[in-house]
Amino acid sequence: MxxxxxxxxxxxxxxxxxxxxxxxxxxxxxxxxNAFEIGSPELRDxxxxxxxxxxxxxILPEGREEVVQLTADFIVWLFGVDDGHCEEGALxxxxxxxxxxxxxxxxxxxxxxxxxxxxxxxxAGLRDLRRRVDAHATPGQATRWVEALRxxxxxxxxxxxxxxxxxxxxxxxxxxxxxxxxxxxxxxxLLEMAYGYDLHPGERDRTPVRAAAEMAFFVITxxxxxxxxxxxxxxxxxxxNVLRVLQDPAHHGLSPQDAIAxxxxxxxxxxxxxxxxxxxxxxxxxxxxxxYLHSLDAFIRGAQDWGITSVRYTRxxxxxxxxxxxxxxxxxxxxxxxxxxxxxxxxxxxVPSGTGRTA
Numbered sequence: 474m475x476x477x478x479x480x481x482x483x484x485x486x487x488x489x490x491x492x493x494x495x496x497x498x499x500x501x502x503x504x505x506x507n508a509f510e511i512g513s514p515e516l517r518d519x520x521x522x523x524x525x526x527x528x529x530x531x532i533l534p535e536g537r538e539e540v541v542q543l544t545a546d547f548i549v550w551l552f553g554v555d556d557g558h559c560e561e562g563a564l565x566x567x568x569x570x571x572x573x574x575x576x577x578x579x580x581x582x583x584x585x586x587x588x589x590x591x592x593x594x595x596x597a598g599l600r601d602l603r604r605r606v607d608a609h610a611t612p613g614q615a616t617r618w619v620e621a622l623r624x625x626x627x628x629x630x631x632x633x634x635x636x637x638x639x640x641x642x643x644x645x646x647x648x649x650x651x652x653x654x655x656x657x658x659x660x661x662x663l664l665e666m667a668y669g670y671d672l673h674p675g676e677r678d679r680t681p682v683r684a685a686a687e688m689a690f691f692v693i694t695x696x697x698x699x700x701x702x703x704x705x706x707x708x709x710x711x712x713x714n715v716l717r718v719l720q721d722p723a724h725h726g727l728s729p730q731d732a733i734a735x736x737x738x739x740x741x742x743x744x745x746x747x748x749x750x751x752x753x754x755x756x757x758x759x760x761x762x763x764x765y766l767h768s769l770d771a772f773i774r775g776a777q778d779w780g781i782t783s784v785r786y787t788r789x790x791x792x793x794x795x796x797x798x799x800x801x802x803x804x805x806x807x808x809x810x811x812x813x814x815x816x817x818x819x820x821x822x823x824v825p826s827g828t829g830r831t832a
Contacts, residue, residue: 477729478729478794480700480733480737480793480795480796481737481796482796482797482798482799482800483737483740483741483777483799483800484741484744484799484800484802484803485773485774485777485799485800486801487770487771487777488770489774489778490771490774491534491775491778492531492534492535492536492538494530494538495530495531498529498541499524499527499530499545500526501526501545501546502525502526502529502542502545502546505598506549506553507521509598511557511598512557516556516561520552520553523785524784525548525552526542527779528545528548528775528776528779529541529542529545531776532544532660532771532772532775532776533664533667533668533768536667536668537609537667537668537669539605539608540609540667541667543602543605543666544660544663546598546601546602546605547602547659548656550595550599551625553598554575554578554595554629555629555656558571558575558595559571559629559632559633560710560712561710565636566636567637568630568631568633568637571629571630572630575626576626577596578590578595578599579622581600582618582619583619585599585600585603606618606666610662613671614662614665614666615662617661617662618659618663621659621661621662622659624659625654625656625658627653628650631650631654632650632654632713635711636711636713639711641713641717642713642718644719644724645815646815648691648816649815649816651690651694652687655690655693655694655697657772658690664765667768668764670764672762673759676758676759676762680822681750681822682754684750684818684822685747685751685766685769687819688743688744688819689769689772689773691743692740692743692744692747695715695740695743696777697776697780698714698736699716699740700781700793700795701780701785701786702716703786703788703791703794704785704786704788704793707791715736716729716733719732719736720732734804737804738804739805739811739813741803742803742805742806742807742809743811743816743819744803745806745808746808746819746820749826750822753824754766777799780795781795781796808826
C-alpha cells in the first residue's frame with residue numbers, strides 16, 4: 474500500500490489567540506453535551522474528547538465568556554447533527570427523511586415553544602441554544618442565526634443525496650455547497666454577539682463584505698478537508714471532501730499528492746485575496762466592521778490551530794500526516810481567479826494588489 478501523502482505547513486500569517494477562560498469553557502461544554510445527551514454515548518464521548526470548547530475560545534479570544542460558551546455548545550450540537558444524523562446515522566442516506574427531520578428541527582429553532590420533537594435530545598439542546606441566543610442577540614442577529622441554520626440544513630440534505638447514490642459532485646457544485654455545509658455561516662451572528670455590537674446591514678450586506686465572509690468560509694472548509702481527509706478516508710463510509718472530488722476519475726482524476734497540492738494552492742490564492750480585501754475594507758469601514766473583520770481573521774486562524782491539534786483529526790491511534798506549524802509564504806499568490814464559477818466573481822471586486830501577508 475502506498476504511503477499516504479502528508480499535508481504541508483499551510484500559509485497563515487494570521488496571529489493565533491485564545492480566550493483566557495478556555496479551559497473552563499471546554500469543561501462546561503463537556504457537561505452541556507452530557508446533560509443534553511448530544512449524540513449516542515459513543516459519539517458524545519468522542520466529541521467531548523475533541524476539545525471543542527477550545528475551538529470556540531480560539532474563534533472569540535476576547536469575546537464575552539457567556540457567548541464563547543454558547544458558541545462552544547452550539548458547535549458540539551452541530552457535530553451531533555453532522556456526525557450523528559448525517560454521516561453516521563441512518564438518515565444520512567435518506568435525504569427525503571433527513572429533510573423532514575431537519576425541517577422539524579428548524580421549526581424548533583424558529584419557535585422553541587412548538588410541541589415538536591419533545592423527546593429528541595438534539596431538539597432539547599437546540600431549545601436551550603435558542604434561549605441563550607435570545608439572551609445575547611438582537612432580533613436581527615437571532616433571525617440571521619436561524620436563516621444560516623436553514624442554509625446548513627439544506628446543504629447537508631444535498632450531501633445526503635450524493636451519499637445515497639454514492640456519487641461525487643463536480644468541483645463547482647462542491648465548492649458552492651461547502652460554503653454552507655461546513656456550518657461556517659451559522660457562526661457569523663455569534664461573532665457580533667460576543668463583542669456586543671450589531672453590524673449595520675448597510676455594511677454587512679455590501680457585496681465586498683459578503684465576499685470577504687465567503688472567502689473566510691472557503692479557507693476554513695478547505696483547511697478542514699485537508700485536516701479531516703485521513704479520518705474520513707479510513708472510516709469505511711461514504712465521505713465528501715475536496716481531495717476526493719479532485720481525485721475522482723469522472724472529474725479531475727488527480728493523484729493523492731497532486732490533489733493536496735491543488736487544494737493547498739486554491740486555498741492560498743483565496744486567502745491572499747481575502748487578506749487584500751479585508752485590508753481595504755478595514756481602512757474604509759466603521760469600528761464595528763473592523764471588529765467583524767478581526768473576528769473573521771480569528772475564525773480562520775482558530776479553525777487552523779484547532780484542526781492541527783484536536784484528536785478529532787490528529788488521530789493518535791492512527792496518526793495523520795498533518796503539519797504542526799504554519800508557513801509565512803503561500804504556494805500560490807496569483808491574482809487570477811480560480812476556475813470555479815461559483816466563486817470566481819470574487820476576483821471581479823476592486824481589490825488592491827499585493828499578497829496582504831502582513832494583515
